[in-house]
Amino acid sequence: MAAALVLALHANISLAQEADSAETPPAPAEAKRDTVTVNAVGKLQFYRYADVNAQVVGQIKEVLFAVGDAVQEGKLVMEISPAIRATQVENNRAQMARLRAELADQQAQTDFAELQFKRQTQLKAQNATREESVESSRMNLSSARARVDSINAQIQQLEATLKFDEESSRHKQLLAPLSGTVVALNARPGQTVSIGQPGLSLMRIADLSKMTVQARVAEADVTRLKRGMTANFQTPGYPGRTWSGKLRQVLPVPADGTGEQGKQTFYNVLFEVDNPEQELMSGMTAHVQFIVAPAKDGLQPSSNQLAPAGTP
Known part of the structure; x- marks a missing residue:
């Protein structure tokens, strides 16, 4: 009788558990969508x-x-x-003063030659002078005017030289x-x-408070990138650290050395990162992840959604 009571009790408990489970359906398992990224390798450069x-x-x-x-x-x-040298500049200035004095003297002679020519022209009209005298006064006037033009040309040339001297002294x-x-x-x-000297500049100064990352992205992935999307990167010099920026520009021409016959095409993608402590340096390698779609709770992506870069 005792054994029968125990069996009956166990049967009642099992029936109660089955009823509870039938009334409360199990909660569905939550599924997460993984972060969709485009991966690339780049270099840090001056912004x-x-x-x-x-x-x-x-x-x-x-x-x-x-x-x-x-x-x-x-x-x-x-x-x-x-x-x-300063002595050459002073010599040029002295020559300028001499030319201006010559110009004043020659202008006075030109004015006198003009008066002489006018007088001879009037006398000729009255048949009071010879033709030779008129032509001589005409030639004297022409010669005086030519000397004035010559001195003015010398003054202009010397002015240009003096201006260059002053610019040289100022720079x-x-x-x-x-x-x-x-x-x-x-x-x-x-x-x-010298001015316009070919080759390297004498000095280069860079603002290191911000750096530019230039990443090379494969042709198959570059069309998935949009301006303003988040870009994270790590560099071997600082293991475990991550920097972030916003995509600024996709250059519309292939990167140098790519896209040629038999070679894969890559495009340069640029974004900036703040560098207040100046830890990042030009030339450092950057392993970049462009965030195409962030991770979030929800259903698994369907077959037509983007998959992470490199996924078959």
């Missing part, structure tokens, strides 16, 4: 920089900053001794075009420089 170049022919006298030094906009960074001091850090220097005291 804003300016070069310092010679604006006068001469010799570098002094270089006041070295690579890595911070400099403020408008600060003197380099001084050049112009090839045109012998090279100033920083922006506030930043000296990142390249190709100048040394005693070096001869």
